[in-house]
Amino acid sequence: MYGNRRHVPIEDVSRFYKLGDPVKGEKEFQIESPGRTIRGKIGTREIYINNVKYILCFPTLKKGRDILISAMDVTKILEPVLRPGKIKNAGPVRTVILDAGHGGHDSGATGRRGMEKEAALDVVLRAKRLLESQGYTVRMTRSSDVFIPLEQRAAYANRFPDAIFVSVHFNKSTKGTASGIETFALAPRGVPSMDEQNFSYSDLRQHPGHARDPENIALATALHSSMLRKMRLYDRGIKRARFVVIRDIKVPGVLLEGGFMNHPVDGNLIASSSFRDAFAKAILEGVNRYSSAVSGKVGTSPMPSAVAKATDPTSVPDIRRNFFPTRMSATLNEAVQRTAESFKKEIETDGN
Numbered sequence: 300m301y302g303n304r305r306h307v308p309i310e311d312v313s314r315f316y317k318l319g320d321p322v323k324g325e326k327e328f329q330i331e332s333p334g335r336t337i338r339g340k341i342g343t344r345e346i347y348i349n350n351v352k353y354i355l356c357f358p359t360l361k362k363g364r365d366i367l368i369s370a371m372d373v374t375k376i377l378e379p380v381l382r383p384g385k386i387k388n389a390g391p392v393r394t395v396i397l398d399a400g401h402g403g404h405d406s407g408a409t410g411r412r413g414m415e416k417e418a419a420l421d422v423v424l425r426a427k428r429l430l431e432s433q434g435y436t437v438r439m440t441r442s443s444d445v446f447i448p449l450e451q452r453a454a455y456a457n458r459f460p461d462a463i464f465v466s467v468h469f470n471k472s473t474k475g476t477a478s479g480i481e482t483f484a485l486a487p488r489g490v491p492s493m494d495e496q497n498f499s500y501s502d503l504r505q506h507p508g509h510a511r512d513p514e515n516i517a518l519a520t521a522l523h524s525s526m527l528r529k530m531r532l533y534d535r536g537i538k539r540a541r542f543v544v545i546r547d548i549k550v551p552g553v554l555l556e557g558g559f560m561n562h563p564v565d566g567n568l569i570a571s572s573s574f575r576d577a578f579a580k581a582i583l584e585g586v587n588r589y590s591s592a593v594s595g596k597v598g599t600s601p602m603p604s605a606v607a608k609a610t611d612p613t614s615v616p617d618i619r620r621n622f623f624p625t626r627m628s629a630t631l632n633e634a635v636q637r638t639a640e641s642f643k644k645e646i647e648t649d650g651n
């Protein structure tokens with residue numbers, strides 16, 4: 300017990316999941332076994348499972364010779380991510396509810412190349428076509444430029460008990476320097492969310508979405524790793540929040556943030572047809588992978604497990620050549636260089 304929370308030594312985690320012996324450094328640890336790697340920075344909430352970044356519910360700790368991870372993180376992240384086939388009552392996906400963020404008078408984030416509400420709807424329409432061509436039933440919370448209150452979106456989703464829910468958004472930062480993609484799953488009960496500084500009593504409340512904690516993180520994993528592979532933007536990680544649309548739904552759900560509208564590189568990508576197609580394909584692939592992972596099937600998709608490899612750690616996104624014309628403006632070129640460098644740095648967190 301530390302800070303009133305139960306913790307588990309990482310050796311126990313390794314043994315339980317039949318992984319290799321942990322390699323423990325001063326500031327980091329790593330657990331490896333064929334096809335599976337867990338890396339973490341001690342004292343932080345950052346952990347990588349098969350190169351996909353997760354923000355833990357609580358920081359890892361070092362006590363004497365032991366490196367400890369909270370029991371909450373073992374049950375709410377490691378277990379569903381490492382063994383998605385063991386999630387109770389999760390079955391293959393037939394219906395997908397696509398939720399294009401914002402709409403009508405609510406434009407969402409804006410950048411020089413457009414508005415979030417338009418980009419989100421376009422991506423969702425592209426994803427709908429792909430999903431339907433593979434036999435999924437698709438429902439949409441909105442299919443035109445209209446305003447739909449968040450509670451109404453959640454209520455709509457709850458009409459389809461066997462569905463999964465995917466909300467599509469884009470970000471905006473105050474300084475315009477933040478870049479990359481992130482995925483939000485509902486913060487489990489008692490876990491602080493990323494959009495709040497301090498722990499509050501409301502964190503202890505039980506919400507409908509909590510019934511789906513294991514599915515939520517498995518779905519986030521499948522979709523986020525597909526986004527990394529297809530969209531090749533900086534990985535901001537899988538995070539926790541209590542946004543209404545993922546909090547009040549009874550079906551598994553996630554909220555995807557596909558880049559920053561007001562970042563010069565992200566903004567140009569988001570405006571391009573090829574990037575929107577890549578996002579739509581990531582949604583299709585993620586849904587396929589989640590579906591086969593939770594139903595314990597192997598071989599139905601290229602990456603059957605929700606624990607999928609994202610980009611290699613060395614593979615810095617190479618988006619420039621594919622998306623930009625050969626004659627790039629000097630300012631854009633400069634911005635691209637700056638982004639490449641900032642991939643290695645911690646980037647401001649800010650959202651819309």
Ligand SMILES: [Zn+2]
Nearest residue numbers: 400407468651
């Ligand atoms: Zn948004």
